[in-house]
Amino acid sequence: MDPKLIDGLRAIVGPAGLLADDVRRKPYESDALAYLKRIPELVVLPRDTRQCAAVMELCARHRVPVVARGAGTGLSGGATPVEGGIVLGLARMRDVLAIDPERRIARVQAGVVNSDLSIATAKHGLFYAPDPSSQKACTLGGNVAENSGGPHCFRHGSTTRHVEGLVIVTARGDVLDLSRPRADPLGLDLVGLFVGSEGLFGIATELTLRLLPIPPVTETLLAIYTSLEAACQAVTQVIAEGLEPSALEIIDKLTIEAVEASVLAAGYPQDAEAVLLVEVEGSEAEVASQTRALEPILRAFGAFELRRARDEAERARLWAGRKGAFGAMGRIAPDLYVIDAVVPRTKLAALVRATTAICRERRLKLANVFHAGDGNLHPNISYDRRDQDELARVIDAGHAILRTCIEHGGALSGEHGIGLEKLEAMEWLFTQDDLAAMCRVKEAWDPEGRMNPGKLIPVHTCMETRSALPSGGRA
């Protein structure tokens, strides 16, 4: 890397904001998709929008690629470093800038950790709804870049529905201030377009986020099933009947065993094939009427037991088990491949069956814990990455599962994004024309292709788009 660039960056962020030696760059070699790694040339950690803009401007001058990174909990290789590029980390941008309880919005720096926001707003009776299981580590900026979800997004929607404004530093280092919340965007909806752009458009440095009032009453139910398919069918029926719980999560037997054997033991019954974790929230009347309507459906599909969390402590335990499930799987094997796919909610049972068969054929250990209400499957395959043959089978199973989901009207990701992991699969779902439109949008933000290059859209489709431009790719 050009020493002049390094000196320039150091002058902007100070010595503490620049990681150049091997030992300190090493932790940035991958995100949570651990099988893809590359040690970055340099890690730069600005403190605020101004520094971030100066860093980006300098990188533009030196034509250096930039990979944004929040906490590195991403599961699709979005923050995997790229050749010749720097990693721009937002970890030092952790200030909650303002909370406006009257308008129910918060302004934060992008590096604020998801759960810290709800902690900061609790005294106003407000919370931030999107709650990825990684919420104690992942950053809100990372959530915006991935359009992350979480159990309670079943009712409240993924991150995009909660972003009211953004400050974005562009590839060239310009500051685009779209932070003022408005009922409707003025002109094109750049904020909405940015959410889910996986670091390919620019760097979000400040976020204006919508807060919700903490519901007066919350009821958490655990429905216990002797078959995973029955639990899926119950979910399909709950949705068909128009009930509106706030979360509908399925946890299967293998996951239950792992959780119960861990420090997060939640009290899930170990004789169950699957449990369905259901939460209902709202006013007393709302919770009472929803719960009353839910119970017979949950039982009709064979729930042999229906537990109700008695108090806040039990509820917290049930959720800690669910949210810690991926981590708990570490007990089963050294590595876990978390697959993320979405399918029509009417086809949950069929796809869970297909997934099981795919893994069985490849002699792989499959566990399921997923956002059933949204049709968002997470088949989790435990493996040992040192076993090359097993790793190959895991990746092959992942492909087979995605293809099956596509065949049933599903898509590649409900919340973890495409990144590097599913790059090739984009062509299974989208035509060249579909991808060309995406390439053009990317080029408008980042004409030189320096923002997180090689992720999300297969590169060759963009090159074809360029040569198809009437100007011959000049612009």
Added chain:
Amino acid sequence: MIELADRVRGLLGPRAVGELEWRGRKDPLALALPASVDEMQVLLRWARAEHVSVVPVGAGSKLGWSRPPGPRGGDVLALSTRRLQRIVEYEPGEGVITALAGTRMATLRDAAREHGHWLTPDVPAAENATLGGVIAAGQSGRDRLRHGPVRHHVLGVRALMADATLAKSGGRLVKNVTGFDLPRLFTGSHGALCVIVEATLRLAVAPRVEAVVTASARDGAELAARARAVVRSRARPISLHAARLDPPTEAAQFALFAHLGGHDEVVRDEIALLRELWEPAAVFEGAEAVELARGQREIDFLVEPRPWLHATTSPESLPAVLGALDRATAFLPTRTLVEPALASVDVQLRMPDGEKLDAARWIELVPALRRELAALGGSLTVRNPTRKLADSGVPWPPIEHGGALMRALRDRLDPDSVFARGRFEEDL
């Protein structure tokens, strides 16, 4: 114009040609009415080759919500999606509906209703409004209080791009992050980027029971306070709005309406709560409530092509903004609708019979009013302006931030300017 119509006729046959009156433009536009996506592709290719600018339209009811297509040079052809009418897929258990862009919102609403779903956005004049037009105009319904704006519900889009290719983005799934969120980009893009030919909307659950609670408010301050009390409470109304009484009385300037819906016991609980908060309040239930809510949704001026001011602000400054609008429009009769929870105000300008809007006066008035509102944190547009007013450019606020990027998006997606420019700002 005649020539343009003839050439479209030559391409697509006699049934595929019409004329479109565009409020704010001098002459009607030639209108192409292709019967299929294939025909649209033929037309777009031809338009590109012949340097004809195309303005995609649905039924044409919201054309006055953004600037008329570029005043500068060249032929402009309107291309309507209204013959593309069909529900492509509606699996009630899934909670999403997919239809061709020309499908009327009422058709979708009725289909959804039959299976216990509520179509959001709940727009007025749904018999006329098309799915594609509503999305392209970014039109939310009054039900956005509960369900959120339309841009939150467009799950997938198939769109014809300027090069006549068909691009799909999003899908028919309630949760999906596969690829960039182009449905968000296209929602509210006013035909500047593509022709939406098919879209998928997320449906909400239809309320089992509905009720409307009404009360009055003395002035803007009381209106804001009463609305705030509801928004802060446990109630989750479908919508909450106020209309200025005509004529106002000493005791009441506004009538407030809260549309409630849900399970029986929830609605009962919310009625009791609103009675308390709004004392004295009147309650309508059953068919009466449904009819009242419908009547309020269909308030004529949201449907009529008359000019109106659309202001948005923050809840704190709502009374001040109402005051400013009042003062500015005191010289003519108006009708005012307020959505207090969203802090938006619509003021229809009602010319006495036979009188015309005095454009010169408005050309001065709008920027001044806009400055006043800006100081209060608000903004202002004029919808359905008259031609003179439209020509002046003042009805639409300048884009403060991101204009360069919007232009870049446009230039990339439509390098040959197949779609008419100027819908947001000159050249954009």
